[in-house]
Amino acid sequence: xxxxxxxxxxxxxxxxVSTGTVDRVLHKxxxxxKKVEEKILKIIEEMDYEPNLMARALGSNKIYQIxxxxxxxxxxxxxxxxxxxxxxxxxxxxQYGIVVQQYxxxxxxxxxxxxxxxxxxxxxxxxxxxxxxxxxxxxPFFEKWKVAEIPFVLFNTQITEYEPLSYIGQDSxxxxxxxxxxxxxxxxxxxxxxxxxxxEEISNAAHLLKKEQGFRNYFSQNNLEHQYxxxxxxxxxxxxxxxxxxxxxxxxxxxxxxxxxxxxxxxxEIARHLEQRHIKxxxxxxYDLLPQNLYFLNKGAISFLINQNxxxxxxxxxxxxxxxxxFKKEVPIIKYLPLxxxxxxxxxxxxDDEDTVYLDI
Amino acid sequence: xxxxxxxxxxxxxxxxVSTGTVDRVLHKxxxxxKKVEEKILKIIEEMDYEPNLMARALGSNKIYQIxxxxxxxxxxxxxxxxxxxxxxxxxxxxQYGIVVQQYxxxxxxxxxxxxxxxxxxxxxxxxxxxxxxxxxxxxPFFEKWKVAEIPFVLFNTQITEYEPLSYIGQDSxxxxxxxxxxxxxxxxxxxxxxxxxxxEEISNAAHLLKKEQGFRNYFSQNNLEHQYxxxxxxxxxxxxxxxxxxxxxxxxxxxxxxxxxxxxxxxxEIARHLEQRHIKxxxxxxYDLLPQNLYFLNKGAISFLINQNxxxxxxxxxxxxxxxxxFKKEVPIIKYLPLxxxxxxxxxxxxDDEDTVYLDI
DNA sequence: TATGTAAATGTGTGCGAATACATTTAATTG
DNA sequence: CAATTAAATGTATTCGCACACATTTACATA
Numbered sequence: 122x123x124x125x126x127x128x129x130x131x132x133x134x135x136x137x138v139s140t141g142t143v144d145r146v147l148h149k150x151x152x153x154x155k156k157v158e159e160k161i162l163k164i165i166e167e168m169d170y171e172p173n174l175m176a177r178a179l180g181s182n183k184i185y186q187i188x189x190x191x192x193x194x195x196x197x198x199x200x201x202x203x204x205x206x207x208x209x210x211x212x213x214x215x216q217y218g219i220v221v222q223q224y225x226x227x228x229x230x231x232x233x234x235x236x237x238x239x240x241x242x243x244x245x246x247x248x249x250x251x252x253x254x255x256x257x258x259x260x261p262f263f264e265k266w267k268v269a270e271i272p273f274v275l276f277n278t279q280i281t282e283y284e285p286l287s288y289i290g291q292d293s294x295x296x297x298x299x300x301x302x303x304x305x306x307x308x309x310x311x312x313x314x315x316x317x318x319x320x321e322e323i324s325n326a327a328h329l330l331k332k333e334q335g336f337r338n339y340f341s342q343n344n345l346e347h348q349y350x351x352x353x354x355x356x357x358x359x360x361x362x363x364x365x366x367x368x369x370x371x372x373x374x375x376x377x378x379x380x381x382x383x384x385x386x387x388x389x390e391i392a393r394h395l396e397q398r399h400i401k402x403x404x405x406x407x408y409d410l411l412p413q414n415l416y417f418l419n420k421g422a423i424s425f426l427i428n429q430n431x432x433x434x435x436x437x438x439x440x441x442x443x444x445x446x447x448f449k450k451e452v453p454i455i456k457y458l459p460l461x462x463x464x465x466x467x468x469x470x471x472x473d474d475e476d477t478v479y480l481d482i
Numbered sequence: 483x484x485x486x487x488x489x490x491x492x493x494x495x496x497x498x499v500s501t502g503t504v505d506r507v508l509h510k511x512x513x514x515x516k517k518v519e520e521k522i523l524k525i526i527e528e529m530d531y532e533p534n535l536m537a538r539a540l541g542s543n544k545i546y547q548i549x550x551x552x553x554x555x556x557x558x559x560x561x562x563x564x565x566x567x568x569x570x571x572x573x574x575x576x577q578y579g580i581v582v583q584q585y586x587x588x589x590x591x592x593x594x595x596x597x598x599x600x601x602x603x604x605x606x607x608x609x610x611x612x613x614x615x616x617x618x619x620x621x622p623f624f625e626k627w628k629v630a631e632i633p634f635v636l637f638n639t640q641i642t643e644y645e646p647l648s649y650i651g652q653d654s655x656x657x658x659x660x661x662x663x664x665x666x667x668x669x670x671x672x673x674x675x676x677x678x679x680x681x682e683e684i685s686n687a688a689h690l691l692k693k694e695q696g697f698r699n700y701f702s703q704n705n706l707e708h709q710y711x712x713x714x715x716x717x718x719x720x721x722x723x724x725x726x727x728x729x730x731x732x733x734x735x736x737x738x739x740x741x742x743x744x745x746x747x748x749x750x751e752i753a754r755h756l757e758q759r760h761i762k763x764x765x766x767x768x769y770d771l772l773p774q775n776l777y778f779l780n781k782g783a784i785s786f787l788i789n790q791n792x793x794x795x796x797x798x799x800x801x802x803x804x805x806x807x808x809f810k811k812e813v814p815i816i817k818y819l820p821l822x823x824x825x826x827x828x829x830x831x832x833x834d835d836e837d838t839v840y841l842d843i
Numbered sequence: 844t845a846t847g848t849a850a851a852t853g854t855g856t857g858c859g860a861a862t863a864c865a866t867t868t869a870a871t872t873g
Numbered sequence: 874c875a876a877t878t879a880a881a882t883g884t885a886t887t888c889g890c891a892c893a894c895a896t897t898t899a900c901a902t903a
Contacts, residue, residue, distance in 0.1 A: 126859090128858095128859060128860085129859070129860065130859080130860095138882070138883085139882060139883040139884075140859095140860085140883085140884090141862090141882065141883055141884075142881080142882055144860075144862080145881090145882085152880065152881060152882085153882080154880080154882090157881080157882085171577075172860075173577055173858090173859050173860070174577055175535075175536035175539055175540045175577060175859080175860090176536075176540055176858070176859030176860045177859080177860055177861075178536050178860090179534070179537050179540060179859080179860075179861090179887090179888045180859070180862080180887075180888055181860075181861050181862080181888085182861080182862095182888050182889095183861090216534060216536060217536075292831075295827065295828070295830075298827050299825070299828050301827075302825060306667070306668045307667045307668060307670075309668075339827075457831055458831070459822070459828065459831035459832055460827075460828040461820070461822065461823075462822075462823035462825070462828065464660070464663060464667075464823070465663070466656065466659050466660040466700070466821075467656070467660050467820065469656075470653075470818055470820035470821055471820055487889090489888095489889060490889070490890065491889080499852070500852060500853040500854075501853085501854090501889095501890085502852065502854070502891095502892090503851080503852055503853075505890080505891070506851090506852085508890095513850065513851060514852080515850080515851060518851080518852085534888090534889050534890070536888095536889080536890090537858090537889035537890045537891090538889080538890055538891075539858090539890090540857095540858050540860095540888090540889080540890075541857080541890035541891045542858085542891050542892080543857075543858050543859095543891080
């Protein structure tokens with residue numbers, strides 16, 4: 122009942138030492154005799170001491186430089202949201218001494234990535250957040266950061282070598298699985314279904330393959346293989362004519378195609394094309410709430426979007442780093458964000474208004 | 483570039499007054515000459531002063547008593563989650579001087595509500611959070627709290643008279659609308675659909691009616707009225723035999739019934755009964771991730787659950803009060819939580835593990 | 844002009860922790 | 874055993890703000 126807040130001073134009194142000694146124990150700064158250390162630790166345990174985070178942040182009066190290595194949203198608007206999330210987090214956490222320096226690279230240019238990553242490394246920040254979209258080129262930097270003991274957080278794309286402080290993103294496999302369910306639920310009759318990978322070099326994009334695999338497994342695990350024929354296609358918008366030709370080819374040669382699952386955020390490209398051809402019976406499921414996708418979602422051309430919450434990913438990344446750096450909290454190694462099913466009727470609550478605050482129970 | 487953090491002291495220096503005077507202006511404590519006040523306000527504006535919230539909370543060293551007037555979860559397990567959310571928030575916000583006192587009433591006993599509300603009022607807390615499930619009986623207390631200038635936050639159930647500090651919950655109408663979509667999407671062929679209200683006195687539960695209305699409007703707005711026949715039923719578990727009789731009656735008299743929309747968190751009761759009768763072709767859509775619901779969701783007996791995030795509601799309520807009391811922030815009058823569509827394939831990411839943290843971008 | 848008084852303004856301390864620095868104690872050496 | 878030094882422990886100040894209290898100013902009144 123009467124749980125008064127325990128302060129360092131209280132611990133010190135009880136242990137009959139000074140606050141300085143307690144502090145040393147709390148921060149493992151050494152220079153404390155084993156005997157005393159043990160006694161203090163025991164008392165801390167007993168009294169259930171919890172540091173006052175505000176006093177801590179105030180007293181240490183430190184500035185933490187966090188580096189954000191992110192793709193340029195001018196090259197791919199998907200990256201606008203993580204950037205926004207990062208900036209929101211910076212604003213919220215400024216009071217704890219968090220400062221974020223952005224290093225923006227061109228997602229279609231490896232050199233640009235390397236250049237920025239090098240500069241970042243030279244600047245020696247206290248923490249790093251990045252989306253490691255270039256697998257091979259990222260590894261050497263991980264190595265360096267490990268050596269320099271700079272914690273780094275990954276978002277959007279997961280790389281398991283050189284264990285990061287934390288990964289924030291979705292379970293790609295499960296999201297594909299979920300897409301399978303949504304298509305199956307809306308299409309109980311036998312039909313053909315198309316998986317469309319758009320705009321990514323599939324060989325280098327492990328998460329797209331995972332999505333595909335999850336999707337396929339939904340049908341196989343539910344013994345639906347004989348009812349659903351699953352096709353796949355890789356498209357690239359760089360060559361618009363080819364894009365259309367290839368898409369038309371598969372559509373025209375598959376009269377019973379009922380649904381298309383787009384594994385990237387480019388579902389709107391398919392929707393637009395189907396609209397131009399006045400095809401209405403093909404349902405589309407895609408990812409992410411880009412304005413273009415929302416347009417077709419509201420028109421009914423896209424049935425569902427799975428929200429990867431890119432803004433939340435950015436926000437969370439900074440948040441986790443802050444927890445680690447400022448509050449010395451333990452941070453979950455993997456933070457899977459929910460697989461939000463977004464449709465015309467609930468999209469309003471996922472669209473991002475500036476005031477949304479991320480909470481986490 | 484060089485935006486050093488602005489402190490009260492900086493303002494005082496620039497205005498050539500003492501920090502005390504600036505403090506008085508900041509807190510509108512009066513006792514400052516008009517001329518000086520204006521000057522200081524101008525400087526505050528110019529320098530874009532933002533108070534250091536930690537220093538503030540630390541310096542004021544105040545304890546805020548928040549009263550939580552909540553239904554007993556022993557009477558209805560739905561209320562377990564909000565309570566958990568409130569307790570989580572209390573734990574997280576303890577460091578800011580937040581203490582929550584719970585007043586638990588029996589949701590099936592108006593007297594119990596009144597008794598607790600009276601006691602609460604007598605205890606004169608700094609803020610109140612409640613779910614006003616008894617409409618009529620709540621209003622007089624709102625009146626009192628308004629007079630006493632105690633901010634109160636509503637969750638789960640919205641009452642618009644006596645504007646509260648904030649309402650946290652879902653848009654019931656829209657959630658019904660969404661349920662309509664989900665049923666329509668999974669059931670494109672003409673059929674009958676049942677709306678089931680379980681365990682609530684419908685006349686007093688405005689939000690259930692809103693759900694029903696939203697549900698019906700989905701079909702009418704999409705010109706589906708002639709394809710879908712919508713039935714409704716009110717059931718009460720208090721009389722188990724009657725419950726079953728009534729349910730069976732409507733099922734047996736409606737051979738083309740394809741879906742049931744349960745407007746409360748009791749979808750599992752329907753699912754259980756259908757299972758006992760070995761009926762598998764009827765799809766169920768309900769609310770909330772109660773363990774019993776999850777059981778049938780994972781079995782496939784319940785197709786979708788709309789997550790009202792009751793834990794989040796509780797958490798958010800306390801959080802908003804804290805923002806208001808401690809940080810003097812402006813708080814959104816309505817905080818609609820998203821209409822999460824939960825199905826077997828994504829339920830894992832909505833289930834509540836203890837460590838989840840609510841974030842809010 | 845002296846005095847009383849309210850309004851206006853200034854000052855000092857504490858909140859809980861971090862940290863630099865000061866002091867005490869113990870161990871080691873010639 | 875005193876001198877030296879390293880290890881262990883203690884103390885004072887700071888962070889930015891709130892708030893109680895102290896002080897100064899302005900103005901009215903006798």
